Amino acid sequence: MTLPTVGGPRPAGLVDVARLARVSPSTASRAIRGGAVSPDRRERVLRAAAELAYVPLPAAVRLSSGRGRTVGIVVPTAARWFFVEVVAAAARTLREAGYDLLVFEGGDHGPGRLPVAGELRSKVDAVVLVASAGCGDGLAVLHDLGIPAVVVGGPSAGADRVGVDDEDGAATAVRHLLLLGHRDIAMIAGQPGPGFHRGATDARRAGFSRALEEAGIPAAPDRIVSRPWGVAGGAAAMEQLLSGDRLPTAVFAESDEMAFGALRVLRRAGLDVPRDLSVIGFDDHEMAEAFDLTTVAQSVAEQGEAAAGLLLERLARGGHAAPTAGVTLPTRLVVRGSVRPPRAGH
Amino acid sequence: MTLPTVGGPRPAGLVDVARLARVSPSTASRAIRGGAVSPDRRERVLRAAAELAYVPLPAAVRLSSGRGRTVGIVVPTAARWFFVEVVAAAARTLREAGYDLLVFEGGDHGPGRLPVAGELRSKVDAVVLVASAGCGDGLAVLHDLGIPAVVVGGPSAGADRVGVDDEDGAATAVRHLLLLGHRDIAMIAGQPGPGFHRGATDARRAGFSRALEEAGIPAAPDRIVSRPWGVAGGAAAMEQLLSGDRLPTAVFAESDEMAFGALRVLRRAGLDVPRDLSVIGFDDHEMAEAFDLTTVAQSVAEQGEAAAGLLLERLARGGHAAPTAGVTLPTRLVVRGSVRPPRAGH
DNA sequence: CTGAAAGCGCTAACAA
DNA sequence: TTGTTAGCGCTTTCAG
Numbered sequence: 001m002t003l004p005t006v007g008g009p010r011p012a013g014l015v016d017v018a019r020l021a022r023v024s025p026s027t028a029s030r031a032i033r034g035g036a037v038s039p040d041r042r043e044r045v046l047r048a049a050a051e052l053a054y055v056p057l058p059a060a061v062r063l064s065s066g067r068g069r070t071v072g073i074v075v076p077t078a079a080r081w082f083f084v085e086v087v088a089a090a091a092r093t094l095r096e097a098g099y100d101l102l103v104f105e106g107g108d109h110g111p112g113r114l115p116v117a118g119e120l121r122s123k124v125d126a127v128v129l130v131a132s133a134g135c136g137d138g139l140a141v142l143h144d145l146g147i148p149a150v151v152v153g154g155p156s157a158g159a160d161r162v163g164v165d166d167e168d169g170a171a172t173a174v175r176h177l178l179l180l181g182h183r184d185i186a187m188i189a190g191q192p193g194p195g196f197h198r199g200a201t202d203a204r205r206a207g208f209s210r211a212l213e214e215a216g217i218p219a220a221p222d223r224i225v226s227r228p229w230g231v232a233g234g235a236a237a238m239e240q241l242l243s244g245d246r247l248p249t250a251v252f253a254e255s256d257e258m259a260f261g262a263l264r265v266l267r268r269a270g271l272d273v274p275r276d277l278s279v280i281g282f283d284d285h286e287m288a289e290a291f292d293l294t295t296v297a298q299s300v301a302e303q304g305e306a307a308a309g310l311l312l313e314r315l316a317r318g319g320h321a322a323p324t325a326g327v328t329l330p331t332r333l334v335v336r337g338s339v340r341p342p343r344a345g346h
Numbered sequence: 347m348t349l350p351t352v353g354g355p356r357p358a359g360l361v362d363v364a365r366l367a368r369v370s371p372s373t374a375s376r377a378i379r380g381g382a383v384s385p386d387r388r389e390r391v392l393r394a395a396a397e398l399a400y401v402p403l404p405a406a407v408r409l410s411s412g413r414g415r416t417v418g419i420v421v422p423t424a425a426r427w428f429f430v431e432v433v434a435a436a437a438r439t440l441r442e443a444g445y446d447l448l449v450f451e452g453g454d455h456g457p458g459r460l461p462v463a464g465e466l467r468s469k470v471d472a473v474v475l476v477a478s479a480g481c482g483d484g485l486a487v488l489h490d491l492g493i494p495a496v497v498v499g500g501p502s503a504g505a506d507r508v509g510v511d512d513e514d515g516a517a518t519a520v521r522h523l524l525l526l527g528h529r530d531i532a533m534i535a536g537q538p539g540p541g542f543h544r545g546a547t548d549a550r551r552a553g554f555s556r557a558l559e560e561a562g563i564p565a566a567p568d569r570i571v572s573r574p575w576g577v578a579g580g581a582a583a584m585e586q587l588l589s590g591d592r593l594p595t596a597v598f599a600e601s602d603e604m605a606f607g608a609l610r611v612l613r614r615a616g617l618d619v620p621r622d623l624s625v626i627g628f629d630d631h632e633m634a635e636a637f638d639l640t641t642v643a644q645s646v647a648e649q650g651e652a653a654a655g656l657l658l659e660r661l662a663r664g665g666h667a668a669p670t671a672g673v674t675l676p677t678r679l680v681v682r683g684s685v686r687p688p689r690a691g692h
Numbered sequence: 693c694t695g696a697a698a699g700c701g702c703t704a705a706c707a708a
Numbered sequence: 709t710t711g712t713t714a715g716c717g718c719t720t721t722c723a724g
Contacts, residue, residue, distance in 0.1 A: 011467060013701060024711045029703060038709065055464040059408035060701035063716045068405060079434040088425040091449065100469070102446055103437065118401040121357060123446070231636050260636045268638075287633050290577050290606045292614075359717060370695045375719060384693065406717035409700045698721080706713080 012052035021048040032056070058100075070100045071311055072124035074116065076132045076195040078105045081257070081285055082300055086130055086152055089304030097312050099125075106132050106195050114138040121145050126311045128152060128304075131197045148314045152307045154197050161326040162306045164298045166200045169331035170207025170252070171214075173280045173296045176333055177250045178215050180341045182278065185212065186248040188237040188258050190229035201229075204254045204282060223248065227258075234261025242269055249342035250278040256285035256295055263291055263338070278339040292337040302329055358398035366394040378402070416446045417657055418470035420462065422478045422541040424451045427603070427631055428646055432476055432498055435650030443658050445471075452478050452541050460484040467491050472657045474498060474650075477543040494660045498653045500543050507672040508652045510644045512546045515677035516553025516598070517560075519626045519642045522679055523596045524561050526687045528624065531558065532594040534583040534604050536575030547575075550600045550628060569594065573604075580607025588615055595688035596624040602631035602641055609637055609684070624685040638683040648675055 018028035021044040031037045031045035032054075048054075062068030071094055075083045091101040102124060104116050114120070114134055120127055126148040129135045135154030142149040153163045177185050187208045192198045209219055225240050227233035234253055238261065241248065253259035259281035266273055273279050281288060284297030306327045313324060364374035367390040377383045377391035378400075394400075408414035417440055421429040437447040448470060450462050460466070460480055466473055472494040475481045481500030488495040499509045523531050533554045538544045555565055571586050573579035580599055584607065587594065599605035605627035612619055619625050627634060630643030652673045659670060 014703095015701080025701090026703075026712080027710060030710090033703095036709065041710090053464060055468045057409070057468050057701055059405040059414060060716090061703080062405035063403075063409050063718090064701075064703040066703095066716080078437065079430050084425050084430050088451070091424065091451065095451075100448055102448065105434070105437065105441075118399060122401045122403050231633075260633070264636050264638060287577075287606065290610050290637075292610060360719095361717080371717090372696080372719075373694060376694090379719090382693065387694090403717055406700090407719080409702090410717075410719040412700080412719095694724080696721105696723085698719105700717105700719085703716090704714090706711100708709105708711080 012054045014054070014056070016052055017045060017048045017054050020052065021045040067125055067315075068123075069098055070102055070124045071126045071128065071308070072102045072104055072116075072120050073128040073130060074104045074106055074114070074120075074132060074138065075130045076106045076193075076197075078103055082153075082283070083130060085300035086128075086304040086307070089301040090128055090308040091304075093305045093308035094312070099312070106134070114141045117141050117145065121147065126315055128307045128311065129154060131200065133192075133195050133197055135197055148311055150307045150310050152303050153200060155199055159324070159326050160310075162303050162310065162329070163327075164303070164329050164331050166203035167207035167210065169282060169296045169298065170204040170254075171211040172207075172331060172333055173252050173282060174208055174211035175215075176294075176335075177252065177278065177280060177339065178211065180278070180339065182250040182342050183217060184223075184246075184248045184342075185217075185250045185252060186223040186225065186241055188234055188241075188251060188253040188262055189224055189226040190233060190254045190258055191226055192229055196229070201254060208252055229255070229258070231257050231261040231264075234258030235265045236261070238262035238265040242266075247277060250280070250339070253279065253281045256281035256283040256288045256291075256293060259293055259295070259338075260285075260287065260291055263293070273338050274340040275343070278342070280339050284334055288334070289336065294336045294339040295334050296331050297334045298331050299329055303327075358400045360400070360402070362398055363391060363394045363400050366398065367391040413471055414469075415444055416448055416470045417472045417474065417654070418448045418450055418462075418466050419474040419476060420450045420452055420460070420466075420478060420484065421476045422452045422539075422543075424449055428499075428629070429476060431646035432474075432650040432653070435647040436474055436654040437650075439651045439654035440658070445658070452480070460487045463487050463491065467493065472661055474653045474657065475500060477546065479538075479541050479543055481543055494657055496653045496656050498649050499546060501545055505670070505672050506656075508649050508656065508675070509673075510649070510675050510677050512549035513553035513556065515628060515642045515644065516550040516600075517557040518553075518677065518679055519598050519628060520554055520557035521560075522640075522681075523598065523624065523626060523685065524557065526624070526685065528596040528688050529563060530569075530592075530594045530688075531563075531596045531598060532569045532571065532587055534580055534587075534597060534599040534608055535570055535572040536579060536600045536604055537572055538575055542575070547600060554598055575601070575604070577603050577607040577610075580604030581611045582607070584608035584611040588612075593623060596626070596685070599625065599627045602627035602629040602634045602637075602639060605639055605641070605684075606631075606633065606637055609639070619684050620686040621689070624688070626685050630680055634680070635682065640682045640685040641680050642677050643680045644677050645675055649673075 014025050014028055018025040023041050028045050031042040073087055094101050129138045129151045131153035135151045139149055150160045189205055190201050192201055225237040227237040253262055259279055281293050281295035284295050288295050360374055361371050364371040369387050374391045377388040440447050475484045475497045477499035481497045485495055497507045535551055536547050538547055571583040573583040599608055605625055627639050627641035630641050634641050
């Protein structure tokens with residue numbers, strides 16, 4: 001049974017290349033992969049391969065060598081900004097190294113064992129786990145399976161982690177508000193859906209509280225409003241804040257997406273940002289500029305690249321423990337137009 | 347050489363299952379794939395497979411059968427809303443059928459031959475081509491290779507296409523404005539980047555012009571402002587419109603993303619939407635609601651599903667011509683707050 | 693309906 | 709450095 005090549009002639013295989021170059025298949029194989037081969041034979045093989053438009057069949061390579069040039073990435077959901085950026089960046093880095101990326105969308109499985117472990121083992125050489133509830137377990141399962149893995153934005157597993165310091169980033173946002181003179185600052189927090197890692201949300205809350213404490217401002221529990229993560233949740237949280245007897249002068253939204261929801265509610269309510277209220281977000285989402293939102297940026301693309309890079313390095317070492325430590329990328333404040341000092345009246 | 351399974355015991359293979367079930371490997375294979383096997387033996391095989399947590403190795407299946415349960419999707423860029431949604435929807439549909447999706451990001455290759463054709467042939471059983479400049483050629487190349495393929499949002503190749511009627515959708519948007527009394531309507535058009543299909547932008551322009559003609563409104567060439575596709579382009583186009591001597595009463599943006607850019611510029615300029623100017627978009631981007639943007643919605647997810655479904659059907663037929671015709675999905679007007687009748691003064 | 697045998701295209705031992 | 713010889717795990721003829 002051949003590949004479903006109805007149209008053209010059967011694609012050239014390594015034997016065809018070898019025959020045309022008048023060498024043995026193994027020499028052809030070595031030449032193509034850059035092994036030890038005499039210059040003239042290598043030359044002949046490469047020429048023959050080019051002429052026949054030879055493309056190695058990954059399935060055959062994988063079957064015989066055990067390595068398939070494919071890495072998997074497990075995400076709770078595939079269509080959300082953060083995950084999209086991580087996946088795209090990782091895919092580009094991997095592709096440059098000749099690897100394919102297979103995306104596994106987690107669905108809303110609980111925090112149990114990595115649901116796709118069996119599949120992963122049979123399909124990929126290494127895996128990236130992105131901010132899902134099961135990252136911790138997942139890392140362990142994969143380790144037992146002998147599959148190199150790294151976590152992006154998940155639990156701080158140390159050497160196998162890539163991410164930013166969420167607590168520090170949140171504190172940065174709040175300090176910016178403080179510096180401008182705000183004293184009554186509320187936080188819009190997110191409730192991660194099932195399957196999502198909750199470490200980031202916890203850390204951002206902690207950063208918020210810490211920055212206030214440092215400034216000697218007592219924590220007011222009703223100043224943290226928590227709603228389901230996302231634009232709608234941000235809107236709901238803002239409505240809650242609006243319904244209170246006294247508006248804060250500034251709001252820190254855990255994520256830009258929640259800030260977007262808050263901004264919409266404020267506009268509808270006839271309030272002007274930043275005149276009546278300042279809003280700051282976290283992430284630097286692709287739409288943050290369109291909303292003119294001041295925010296704390298994290299480079300998501302760099303996280304994807306770093307994760308892919310770590311894996312590539314480990315794969316090059318034969319899958320064995322990499323000497324590289326985990327990567328913590330910096331965040332930085334991006335000032336736009338949604339924040340200004342509180343009005344004198346306050 | 348075995349798979350890099352350092353940790354646990356070597357994963358069970360078909361022979362292990364066969365041995366435990368006390369049948370031959372071929373019988374085990376048939377039983378697992380639902381072939382003709384006596385009930386009791388099938389039972390035994392299935393039980394054994396479950397017990398051993400047997401997972402077939404895709405590379406081996408592909409190598410021996412020629413079919414690999416993988417489809418490829420080629421996109422000009424992977425991180426933009428439209429493509430993300432198509433890919434995610436296609437991936438889900440395929441996954442339910444046991445197929446994997448491999449994403450090929452086109453980069454900014456010219457409109458030439460499908461650049462990844464050789465790779466596709468060796469890696470996938472079928473392919474989805476999404477709105478790239480090379481869709482037309484690509485379809486031909488793949489056809490010659492004997493690989494089933496469908497186009498999403500690309501040239502209207504008829505039977506192999508999934509998409510919406512862009513011209514009609516644009517006309518719908520403009521008629522909505524017309525019905526409300528607008529007579530001076532401008533269009534913000536996009537210039538597709540290299541590698542992108544330009545059919546959609548052309549069709550939307552045509553729909554804009556047609557709707558105006560139908561209403562007996564003479565075409566004013568300076569009322570179509572074209573800028574690079576995207577938020578920034580939309581902003582630039584709006585600035586251009588603002589710099590003219592007389593503002594239109596309404597603007598139709600070719601895509602929601604361009605509308606977002608226009609909205610930001612308008613707000614910065616101190617103009618109120620919809621009081622001073624109405625804005626309508628096209629797409630129903632995930633952020634359209636947050637911008638309170640009236641728009642013409644297209645279901646991108648359905649397009650991804652439809653494409654995957656068409657391919658699955660064809661694959662089930664052994665890759666041969668499907669009797670199914672192409673799919674044209676409907677668009678629908680989504681009314682939000684960015685449009686209202688023109689002010690009396692105009 | 694079942695089993696034995698022969699590969700799929702490639703890599704990796706081994707011996708030369 | 710090179711060629712020869714065995715498979716990798718599975719499907720698929722082909723006899724029985």
